[in-house]
Amino acid sequence: MHSVLSPALTGIYDRAVARSTGEPEFHQALREVLESIAPVVERHPEYLETGVVEGLVEPERQIMFRVPWVDDQGTVHVNRGYRVQYNSALGPYKGGLRFHPSVNLGIIKFLGFEQIFKNALTGQGIGGAKGGSDFDPHGRSNSEIMRFCQSFMSELYRHLGEHTDVPAGDIGVGAREIGFLFGQYRRLTNRHESGMFTGKGVLWGGAQVRTEATGYGAVYFMEEMLATKNEGIEGKTAIVSGSGNVAIYAIEKIQQLGGRAITASDSSGYIVDEAGIDVELLKQVKEVERGRVSDYVSRRPGSRLITDGRVWDVPAQLAFPSATQNELLLSDAQRLIANGVIAVSEGANMPTTPDAVELLQEAGVLFAPGKAANAGGVATSALEMSQNASRQRWDFSQSEDRLHSIMKDVHRSAYEAAEHYGAPGNYVVGANAAGFRRVADAMIAQGLI
Numbered sequence: 061m062h063s064v065l066s067p068a069l070t071g072i073y074d075r076a077v078a079r080s081t082g083e084p085e086f087h088q089a090l091r092e093v094l095e096s097i098a099p100v101v102e103r104h105p106e107y108l109e110t111g112v113v114e115g116l117v118e119p120e121r122q123i124m125f126r127v128p129w130v131d132d133q134g135t136v137h138v139n140r141g142y143r144v145q146y147n148s149a150l151g152p153y154k155g156g157l158r159f160h161p162s163v164n165l166g167i168i169k170f171l172g173f174e175q176i177f178k179n180a181l182t183g184q185g186i187g188g189a190k191g192g193s194d195f196d197p198h199g200r201s202n203s204e205i206m207r208f209c210q211s212f213m214s215e216l217y218r219h220l221g222e223h224t225d226v227p228a229g230d231i232g233v234g235a236r237e238i239g240f241l242f243g244q245y246r247r248l249t250n251r252h253e254s255g256m257f258t259g260k261g262v263l264w265g266g267a268q269v270r271t272e273a274t275g276y277g278a279v280y281f282m283e284e285m286l287a288t289k290n291e292g293i294e295g296k297t298a299i300v301s302g303s304g305n306v307a308i309y310a311i312e313k314i315q316q317l318g319g320r321a322i323t324a325s326d327s328s329g330y331i332v333d334e335a336g337i338d339v340e341l342l343k344q345v346k347e348v349e350r351g352r353v354s355d356y357v358s359r360r361p362g363s364r365l366i367t368d369g370r371v372w373d374v375p376a377q378l379a380f381p382s383a384t385q386n387e388l389l390l391s392d393a394q395r396l397i398a399n400g401v402i403a404v405s406e407g408a409n410m411p412t413t414p415d416a417v418e419l420l421q422e423a424g425v426l427f428a429p430g431k432a433a434n435a436g437g438v439a440t441s442a443l444e445m446s447q448n449a450s451r452q453r454w455d456f457s458q459s460e461d462r463l464h465s466i467m468k469d470v471h472r473s474a475y476e477a478a479e480h481y482g483a484p485g486n487y488v489v490g491a492n493a494a495g496f497r498r499v500a501d502a503m504i505a506q507g508l509i
């Protein structure tokens with residue numbers, strides 16, 4: 061990567077950077093996409109002539125708002141809420157909400173921008189968006205979480221709707237938060253509008269497999285990549301970072317397919333369990349008790365906690381970065397390669413830095429970018445929207461089959477586009493090029509708006 065952009069693309073990049081100072085993650089995501097689509101616009105100059113690329117990098121709408129709330133001690137807090145409605149050419153805005161203290165406009169913009177291409181790749185009719193807040197849910201009581209969610213939705217509700225903008229979860233926003241957010245929307249609008257939020261509880265409009273979808277999908281994508289080299293997951297050792305929604309279900313699917321996932325992590329450190337992570341124990345610690353990975357170690361003989369190292373130091377053939385952006389650095393990639401890694405599938409969004417991606421690709425490691433590998437979550441969200449619209453409920457195995465076939469399609473689209481644009485095996489180019497063409501063609505068809 062970091063190839064030279066054409067003068068036209070350089071101009072678009074420079075202008076976008078100039079109007080988004082202090083947003084390094086957005087600049088990083090933008091550069092990667094523009095580099096990937098360079099061969100596309102070279103063959104199809106109409107994408108530049110019609111202003112589609114220039115338009116695509118600018119969000120259709122960016123909303124920032126105050127979120128005041130009161131903690132259990134009666135102290136007032138004021139957080140900031142965000143929703144970046146990036147592109148709706150293919151369907152209603154769609155993308156998760158993130159509650160984490162690191163959240164700022166640049167992070168939400170990078171996530172929203174990536175979401176456009178990811179959503180296009182799924183082949184479903186969904187646009188791209190992202191939102192969230194710098195609220196830190198860690199250590200907060202249930203009542204505090206509820207009050208925060210209610211205050212957040214008291215502003216955001218006016219911008220949402222099943223045909224307008226449909227959020228879902230992300231870091232710090234799981235089933236509990238979605239329940240509180242959906243409840244407040246219902247109260248404010250007097251509508252039980254199931255299709256305005258995805259990731260809902262299965263009792264009240266949620267889809268089977270949505271919880272598992274992102275992690276499962278990242279493993280299915282890995283399976284497809286390995287199959288191109290006549291390899292499989294069975295018998296292979298895998299390292300996974302994170303211990304949230306994506307990581308837990310990636311671990312579960314790796315084990316179901318006969319692999320051995322031996323790590324998980326959170327901001328307190330990482331755990332190694334050579335026997336294979338006990339997924340039920342990890343779910344108990346993380347989903348039920350909302351504890352730390354250290355609580356796992358104290359209950360699982362033979363496992364250990366490491367607080368001063370990198371999860372990427374642990375030797376394995378497969379790696380699944382599934383925590384957060386820029387968590388796998390150049391030095392980590394060097395270590396992975398030295399330890400014999402053969403494939404990396406990004407469960408998280410942009411977890412691998414550009415120099416690390418480049419090194420992995422040069423070393424011949426199969427590399428799946430998040431916008432393809434973790435697209436199973438949003439694809440299943442689109443299935444949830446369809447079920448809500450038609451008042452149907454699919455069972456678990458039917459839903460999982462759909463997820464599996466969507467991930468095969470996403471892999472095929474990225475694989476074929478990479479070949480078509482002269483970068484065989486480069487899933488970054490393939491995913492960006494295939495996603496871009498779908499959105500860009502829709503934008504051209506709908507005129508300059």
Ligand SMILES: NC(=O)c1ccc[n+]([C@@H]2O[C@H](COP(=O)([O-])OP(=O)(O)OC[C@H]3O[C@@H](n4cnc5c(N)ncnc54)[C@H](O)[C@@H]3O)[C@@H](O)[C@H]2O)c1
Pocket residue numbers: 229230231232233234274302303304305306307325326327382383384385407408409434435437438
């Ligand atoms: N949930 C989804 O459906 C979905 C879909 C696509 C992509 N993603 C991406 O996957 C990643 C994980 O999301 P999730 O839904 O599992 O969230 P989560 O809140 O359930 O879990 C996040 C995990 O990452 C760890 N983490 C977060 N920030 C960290 C930091 N700064 N340093 C160290 N560890 C950190 C947390 O400890 C936790 O284990 C994110 O990049 C998210 O954007 C999620």
